[in-house]
Amino acid sequence: xxxxxVPHGREQLSIIGLGLGIVKPNHDPxxxxxxxxxxxxxxxxLCCAYEDVYAAVRPTLSRQRNKVYTQMHLxxxxxxGEYEFSRNLTTVRDTFYRKLELCSLGYTDFLMLHCIDExxxxxRVLNKGIYQLALDCKAQGIAHHLGFSTHNPAIAKxxxxxxxxxxxxxxxxxxxxxxxxxxxxxxxxxxRAALYQQAVALxxxxxxxxxxxxxxxxxxxxxxxxxxxxxxxxxxxxxxRPAVVSCLTGxxxxxxxxxxxxxxxxxAQRDYAAAxxxxxxxxxxxxxxxxxxxxxxxxQLNVGLINKYYDLSRLGDALAREHYRNLSRHASxxxxxxxxxxxxxFHTPQQARxxxxxxxxxx
Ligand code: SF4
Ligand code: SF4
Numbered sequence: 001x002x003x004x005x006v007p008h009g010r011e012q013l014s015i016i017g018l019g020l021g022i023v024k025p026n027h028d029p030x031x032x033x034x035x036x037x038x039x040x041x042x043x044x045x046l047c048c049a050y051e052d053v054y055a056a057v058r059p060t061l062s063r064q065r066n067k068v069y070t071q072m073h074l075x076x077x078x079x080x081g082e083y084e085f086s087r088n089l090t091t092v093r094d095t096f097y098r099k100l101e102l103c104s105l106g107y108t109d110f111l112m113l114h115c116i117d118e119x120x121x122x123x124r125v126l127n128k129g130i131y132q133l134a135l136d137c138k139a140q141g142i143a144h145h146l147g148f149s150t151h152n153p154a155i156a157k158x159x160x161x162x163x164x165x166x167x168x169x170x171x172x173x174x175x176x177x178x179x180x181x182x183x184x185x186x187x188x189x190x191x192r193a194a195l196y197q198q199a200v201a202l203x204x205x206x207x208x209x210x211x212x213x214x215x216x217x218x219x220x221x222x223x224x225x226x227x228x229x230x231x232x233x234x235x236x237x238x239x240x241r242p243a244v245v246s247c248l249t250g251x252x253x254x255x256x257x258x259x260x261x262x263x264x265x266x267x268a269q270r271d272y273a274a275a276x277x278x279x280x281x282x283x284x285x286x287x288x289x290x291x292x293x294x295x296x297x298x299x300q301l302n303v304g305l306i307n308k309y310y311d312l313s314r315l316g317d318a319l320a321r322e323h324y325r326n327l328s329r330h331a332s333x334x335x336x337x338x339x340x341x342x343x344x345x346f347h348t349p350q351q352a353r354x355x356x357x358x359x360x361x362x363x
Contacts, residue, residue: 073115
């Protein structure tokens with residue numbers, strides 16, 4: 001397992017996390033959780049579809065409290081034991097405290113304003129008590145960090161501007177990023193890329209939901225991009241986006257979780273660039289995807305990372321210049337061999353870009 005830091009915190013989250021949204025109470029949630037821990041997973045999204053799951057995972061979660069990190073949601077409530085969405089302040093508050101008690105957690109590491117996708121709903125959450133409840137939980141130490149979940153980049157942008165959030169959960173995958181605005185997901189490609197960079201600039205981490213587009217991306221017949229990606233490719237695409245710290249994969253059994261763990265056992269299959277080569281929407285952008293498919297550079301430049309720091313710095317990330325400085329090779333070391341231009345499946349004019357980057361940073 002690999003771990004990534006939350007910029008405004010001490011947490012080191014596993015790059016693959018486990019979402020308990022699809023696990024059924026009679027499918028041994030505790031066994032699943034134990035298996036996840038054995039895999040090195042330490043980050044769990046507790047937006048369960050069934051209320052009984054909270055009590056089922058209590059023995060493991062409470063025993064490992066100092067070693068696991070939890071994401072819990074203000075707005076995920078239960079009727080007759082099954083998930084419902086609510087903005088009723090009393091219901092939301094009572095349900096959150098009940099969930100904490102059912103799990104014997106004492107606190108949650110990340111408390112999320114749950115699933116805000118529309119402006120009217122955002123106003124309701126901010127102005128009718130739920131946001132204040134989150135602030136109170138943080139002040140009381142019941143929540144260590146505040147966050148939110150959304151599928152809408154415009155909502156995410158507004159909440160990031162408001163400040164006070166350290167992590168947000170966003171629906172992210174190659175299909176959502178490259179289809180036109182509204183065709184499959186909200187936000188155009190440029191708007192979504194700008195959001196990831198805004199998050200880095202503000203030191204806000206992203207946890208990913210829907211890394212496989214609900215499984216569609218894994219199946220050529222269903223894939224919105226017309227090509228199937230493998231599980232390691234989907235996960236690598238998400239993990240290459242700026243600000244992403246963890247991909248939350250849903251599983252209902254240890255075997256299902258092992259499918260995501262193939263990211264580590266089939267590392268040679270992570271390169272997604274060739275798979276996306278035939279997707280015209282990707283070409284049209286002429287943007288570096290940081291995929292490093294063009295490696296190896298004969299001058300040992302890390303082309304993806306150089307491009308990432310450049311893009312981040314231009315968007316105001318004060319740390320990006322220093323990160324760029326710390327690289328062992330810089331854009332100015334490029335010898336114009338043209339290898340990356342020939343190798344890039346997306347025809348990014350990388351050689352010219354290296355000149356642009358060297359001029360921008362001065363080395
Ligand atoms: S230049 Fe092309 S192949 Fe190289 S990192 Fe960027 S997108 Fe990937
Ligand atoms: S053109 Fe520059 S960055 Fe690209 S492969 Fe050659 S030396 Fe490396």
